[in-house]
Amino acid sequence: MPPSTSRSIPKPTGLECRMAVLGTDVRLTPHRREVFEVLQGTNDHPTATDIFDRVKTRSPGISLATVYNCLDHLTSAGLIKQVHLERGQSRYCANLHEHVHFHCETCGKVIDAHPAAEFDPAKFWNLPKGTKITRMDIAIHGTCEACSSK
Amino acid sequence: MPPSTSRSIPKPTGLECRMAVLGTDVRLTPHRREVFEVLQGTNDHPTATDIFDRVKTRSPGISLATVYNCLDHLTSAGLIKQVHLERGQSRYCANLHEHVHFHCETCGKVIDAHPAAEFDPAKFWNLPKGTKITRMDIAIHGTCEACSSK
DNA sequence: TTTTAGAATTAGAATGATTCTAAAATATTG
DNA sequence: CAATATTTTAGAATCATTCTAATTCTAAAA
Numbered sequence: 637m638p639p640s641t642s643r644s645i646p647k648p649t650g651l652e653c654r655m656a657v658l659g660t661d662v663r664l665t666p667h668r669r670e671v672f673e674v675l676q677g678t679n680d681h682p683t684a685t686d687i688f689d690r691v692k693t694r695s696p697g698i699s700l701a702t703v704y705n706c707l708d709h710l711t712s713a714g715l716i717k718q719v720h721l722e723r724g725q726s727r728y729c730a731n732l733h734e735h736v737h738f739h740c741e742t743c744g745k746v747i748d749a750h751p752a753a754e755f756d757p758a759k760f761w762n763l764p765k766g767t768k769i770t771r772m773d774i775a776i777h778g779t780c781e782a783c784s785s786k
Numbered sequence: 787m788p789p790s791t792s793r794s795i796p797k798p799t800g801l802e803c804r805m806a807v808l809g810t811d812v813r814l815t816p817h818r819r820e821v822f823e824v825l826q827g828t829n830d831h832p833t834a835t836d837i838f839d840r841v842k843t844r845s846p847g848i849s850l851a852t853v854y855n856c857l858d859h860l861t862s863a864g865l866i867k868q869v870h871l872e873r874g875q876s877r878y879c880a881n882l883h884e885h886v887h888f889h890c891e892t893c894g895k896v897i898d899a900h901p902a903a904e905f906d907p908a909k910f911w912n913l914p915k916g917t918k919i920t921r922m923d924i925a926i927h928g929t930c931e932a933c934s935s936k
Numbered sequence: 937t938t939t940t941a942g943a944a945t946t947a948g949a950a951t952g953a954t955t956c957t958a959a960a961a962t963a964t965t966g
Numbered sequence: 967c968a969a970t971a972t973t974t975t976a977g978a979a980t981c982a983t984t985c986t987a988a989t990t991c992t993a994a995a996a
Contacts, residue, residue, distance in 0.1 A: 646790065650816065654920055656905075660879075663963090663973090664873070665793045665962090665963090665972090665973065667973085667974075668973095683953090684807060684953080684954080685952095685953085689986090690829040692933055695990080697973050697974095697975085698974085698975090699974070699976065699977095700953095700954090701954090701955080701956090701974080701975070701976080701977090702857075702973080702974055702975070704953095704954065704955075705973080705974080706836045717878050718873065720869065720870040720871060720872065721870060721980090722871070723870070723876045723983075724869065724952085724953080724982095724983085725952085725953065726873045726953090726954095732964095735911070736907075736911050738913055738917060747914055747917075749911040749912055749913045749914070750909055750911065751910060751912075752909065752910055752911055752913055753909060755927055756897070757924075759880030759897040759899060759902065760902055760903050760905045761886050761900065761902055761924075761926075762899055762901075762902045763886070763888055763899045763901055763926065764888065764897055764899070764930065764931055765931060765936070766930075766934060766935065767890075767928055767929065767930055767931060768886060768928045768929045768934050769899075769926055770891065770927055770928045771926075771927050771928075772924070772925065772926050772927065773923075773924070773925040774892070774907075774911075774922070774923070774924050775921055775922065775923040775924075776907055776911075776913065776919055776921075776922050776927075777919070777921050777922065777923070778917055778918045778920045778921075779917065779918040779920070780914065780916075781914055781915060781916030781917060783893040784916060784917070784918050785916065808947080813943080813944085813992090815943090815944065815945090815991090815992090817945075818944090819943090833982090833984085834982080834983080835981095845948085846944085847945095847960095849946050849947065850982095851945080851946070851947080851948090851983090851984080851985090852944080852945055852946070854947080854982095854983065854984075855944075856944095859944095873953090873954075874953095874954085874982080875979085875981085875982065875983095876982090876983095909941070932981090937990085937996100938980095938993105938995100938996085939969105939985080939994100939995080939996075940993100940994085940995075940996090941992100941994085942991105942992085942993090942994100943990105943991080943992075943993100944989100944990080944991070944992090945989080945990070945991085946987100946988085946989075946990090947985105947986100947987100947988095947989105948985100948986090948987105948995085949976095949985080949986080949987105950984080950985070950986090951982100951983080951984070951985080952981100952983075952984090953980100953982075953983095954980080954981075955978105955979080955980070955981085956977100956978080956979070956980080957976100957977090957978080957979090958975100958976100958977100958978105958982095959976095960972100960973105960974080960975075960976105961972105961973080961974070961975085962971100962972080962973070962974085963970100963971080963972070963973085963987105964969100964970080964971075964972085965968100965969080965970075966967105966968085966969080966970090966973090
């Protein structure tokens with residue numbers, strides 16, 4: 637599911653284009669665009685090295701450092717999100733719709749689950765007075781259909 | 787806040803003792819007990835190396851590998867929890883009461899927030915049919931009181 | 937008790953993930 | 967077009983975690 641809320645600011649001169657949803661404005665260089673497109677074209681929550689391998693098929697010269705660099709810029713621009721489910725590699729996700737992550741502890745698959753009802757965290761937990769919420773990461777761990785029916 | 791729900795099974799012979807809440811039963815060896823006690827005595831969500839440094843003041847000979855080993859055993863026994871908030875080191879937490887983590891993006895502090903109302907994730911998100919939930923990790927990111935009043 | 941098998945612990949090496957560095961390439965601004 | 971800033975790169979460095987193999991410890995069996 638591609639984001640529908642992104643605001644794009646094309647620049648008339650050159651090949652450049654800038655995009656940001658929230659966060660910092662980001663220059664969409666060719667590499668950044670490719671990393672972003674690879675991520676938009678999948679829903680399997682790839683790691684940095686997964687993305688590196690996939691982008692290499694289009695831009696064989698790209699380096700892993702550049703992939704990390706692009707992922708960090710896209711993240712601070714709010715175009716993608718980092719996902720932290722387990723010890724080890726971070727995963728990335730270009731689904732900007734409100735959703736949570738279901739993580740199968742047996743096969744490792746990560747599935748996006750979208751809202752069924754309005755959800756306000758402040759109703760359910762006593763957050764300290766004066767805290768400002770910017771975002772929320774919800775990970776639900778368990779066993780997926782396929783794994784539990786084995 | 788120390789857990790109140792833990793079930794302890796002291797063994798009459800020897801110095802041994804076993805404990806488990808859910809998960810696998812774990813032998814509470816001296817090192818495991820120390821790692822557990824260090825974690826129970828704090829609410830600052832230390833990393834493995836933080837814990838290593840603190841346990842070293844009581845058991846100078848302990849190795850980092852043993853700390854990781856203890857943390858893994860205590861985690862699979864359900865006595866502690868791993869917390870994944872950011873890229874980088876995992877954090878650990880001995881608070882077994884139902885709670886979520888508030889993470890200040892400015893100072894890095896992690897604060898436990900306890901329930902104000904009953905919360906059922908299945909009411910709020912469309913999880914795929916047939917998935918079985920075993921646990922849930924909720925991280926709320928933002929700015930803490932101290933940081934936002936600067 | 938001794939024996940024994942299994943589990944825990946260790947130091948250090950190995951691996952894996954990420955970040956850093958400095959130079960080269962590319963883009964933007966004046 | 968020249969000057970300046972940003973991006974990209976390869977490779978090194980660092981950090982986090984896991985592995986390995988030898989050793990020590992524990993608990994159960996004899």
